[in-house]
Amino acid sequence: LYVPPSYKRKGPWEFLKDRTLRLVIPCLFYSMIIAPFNIWWVKHTTDPKATMGQAFAEWFAPGWPTKYVLPTGPPWFIWMLWCFNVAYVIIKVMADSAIGKKLLQAVGKACRKGDDAAASLPQQGDDKKEAGGSAAKPAAPGSVEYTTKQWLVGGAVLTFVLFALMFATRVLDMLAFNLRPAVFVSQGPFVAFMPDYFVVYVVAFALGIYSGPASWNVLARMPSGYAAWWLSISGIWWVLGGWIPNILLLRQMSLQFGMGAFMGSWMLRTFVEQSFCVVWSAGLLVLFREAFNIQPKWLGRQIINGAYGAYIIHPPIIILFARAVMGLDALAPSAVINAAVISLPVVVCAWTVAAAVRAIPGFDRVL
Template sequence: MKKRYYYLDHLRVCLTMLLVFHHAAITYGASGSWYYVELGVTGIAPIVLTLFTAVNQAFFLGLFFFLAGYFTPSSYERKGPARFLLDRFVRLGIPTLVYVFGIGPAVIYMANEQNETFGQFYMHNIATFKVITWGPLWFAEALLYFSIVYCGYRFIQKWLGQRKKPSLVQQETAASSAESITKFPSSRFLIAIALLIGMIAFMIRLLFPVGESILGMQFGYFASYIVMFIGGIHAYRNGWLERITTSQAKRWASISGIVIWILPIFLVTQGVLSGKPMQVNGGMNLQSLVYAFWEPFVAVGLCLGLLVLFREKWNRSGAFFQELGSAAFGVYVIHAFILVAVSKGASTLPLPALVKWMAVGTASVMISFAVSYVLRKIPAVNKVL
């Protein structure tokens, strides 16, 4: 049994905090879709916050899927397929349903001026399925599907293994091969993967542009999500997290630090600041192509850099950090309601957009973790969150 890496829990907590600030950034001018957007934001704030959210989108949800993939094999092997799937349905399915039919409708009602009571709004829109909001819980939905596919893969793997038992020579060859792949992938291999993700993402976005979703999921981003989830599984199997070298992580972080600026500079040369349309979301055009390849090269460096940084600097535990880690998923589920409530409450404050973003983001993070902590004290809720 592999030891627990505390730094992965801490990384997940920080990614959750970043998620709240990401959605707060859309509230105050960044490009993207969110429940409540403050009108009249001008100046430099929309540019700064759009770059912030673009960089986040390139790596942090993929890193969430990587961490989920990393812990999937051990959970499956510890519980067995039946208990594993039941646990996934409870821990992912129930929060998703609660959000779709409870939290999400409340957020929509709160975010928009209504001429009817919440009960009337619910009966007219939610009960009739006229409005379905998945919100951030599309991630839990997608992870549930990934878990089902993983169980199917393990079943097929076991079935094939029973049908054809390998000879002693084949077993030795397989063992030797397994040992040879424990080394963390080379930079050349990572470049190839990044190029592959970019090409697949570009092609997917010809049919499913960024911004268009099915059952709450934007397929335009799923090339990286699938690869990162699979990468997490292989990282667990091969001990890759211990084998990422500091020099390799620093090299890739430097590459990403340079690549980050390529997209905004390119878009400026395309005239987006002077009113020309931005076409990065999809289609047979140069902007979409550049954006599709920009994302994975940003992601590789930031993901490796963060994994090594947290491994080297924050691989320790404590009661406070353990509580934060335990509350993180609850924050993921409830933060939309809290963020919209806080941002609407702060709408009359005469503060610059960037200052308000920081203040509202910080307050929403603190309140979300506090509420999640309290909710987890309820026995029935604790089994889900």
């Protein structure tokens, strides 16, 4: 959403420099500092003799770049976002070149032939202009909400595209590469992603680029008043179409690797994932637009500004509080209750630490 205006304001090289500073540095810090630190802390829980130096030595033992170091953990998504930004810069630079402009002009001219032919036909309402004066001026593009029908059709098309791309990738991975769905592929220090989800991220990034006010203005044009409906429907659908079949049919379907039942289970799961994603995301976007579309005060600004830092540093904080409740079987007899007990303090602590780090001069440029 913010990529096109930022690119236009800063230019390609300054834009790429800023994105590298904000995305690559946190990836490096997490992958080379926080990740081995987490390994030591987890080992130290059951083995007090484990040392931090030993954990770092084991992490880097194979040597760079044979060891998978970057990205790992939460920053893998940040690294992928940086790769998308690099691809965007390359495409924009090529499109703005002399050859790129000529190519785009040729494509635009070919696309306009059909529009010119349609424009030469009598348009509905021309007779009204002649008889009764000037007709009502049409609303500016991008300023009118989508109708419910338009959103339903658009959502259905988007769901089908995401489903088709993802399932085709999963079938190709299984048949050609003997690779199970939802598995990370790691090659060297810079390649780590789930191929079946990668295609979805590409589509989502492209949609984000064209969803701002300068283009389709999707966020402002989504129909109002449907947030509760969309969230409720998608939640029920996830339980009925995703959770219950996954629990009941796991042994019969998911373990049949390479078989028709396995393919069928992942076809269902892929459709549920993408349909849920589209409807749930729309509900959240409308909910936040209608409920929180206000200028935040001091606390709100701190929460917003600290979100990125909290995302980076939250894993060791989870370990901290998880260790604190270990052995308290009376209070936390299960993993679910453990998670519920530590969730609030983890969130508060992560944001507090992020705010403290951002207060260090210069760190707000990165976080």
